[in-house]
Amino acid sequence: MDVRTWGLVMEVTVGLGERKHTEAYVMAHVSGSREDALEELERRARSFTPEHPRSPKRRRLLRKDDGFLLVVDGAWQSYVTRFTVAELLEDSAAPKPAPEPEPAPEPPAPEPESAAAEPEPEPEPEPDVERYADGVPVRPAWLGRDDLP
Template identity: 70%
Template sequence: MSAAPTWGLVVETTLGTGERKHTEAQVLAHVTGSREEALAELERRARSYSPTHPLSPRRRRLLRVGDGFLLVVDGAWQSFVTRFTVAELLTDSAAPRAPAPEPEPLPEPEAGTAPGPVAEAAPPAPAAAREPELDADGVPVRPAWLGRRDLS
């Protein structure tokens, strides 16, 4: 069985004004699961997103597009757009290394044989390898992004 895909929640927003107006992109978060789960989280973030520009918003419109959402905010003089996109993560050069596989357990000694050297207890599995604790609805109690240092 293959692992669930990881989705990047990307925001592209307009910065600056006039001749210096430009678009910058950043990955807000990663969601592991279905595309629908990632889109739901992206919509939640898009609805509460507060862009830097315009300083005096007059109208705010959130539109759904095939792979995400568009937020159009009209200011006193100009309109500014923020694009929210969900995209499947294929590679990440800064991803944490996968945990090393755990060693095979030693077989139990047969009855009547002399015990051999005592094997050391295996250290607990790293947090990434443990199954997440789920509430009654199957939702992780601790979000996967909590504690990640690569998210701003």
């Protein structure tokens, strides 16, 4: 499978009246097939709520070859949001790939144990402490200590 990086682009109508214009945003990048990118783009287009119109009268989501077109009719004007999937060819602000780590050297072989090695001392047994069935001491160890504030 051919894995590529796709940009999910949203072109949205902003402003009101004569100041109304379109601005574009790259919402996300998707690595994978074009179909994977289109699925993610459709999910985002279906859940997108534009700022305008404030009181929508009708909402229509249309599929195109390279994405989707959302048309929302308001009381006086219609607003359009275009969702497009496009292959990322270049990104001047992309992070640099991390250099390949060098393979770690093999650890040295363990030295054979000598027969004269001393065995590890066994831990001191805990003094008999009355405990509940779940193993928690009935009397906390700190109770009665005079070296605590």
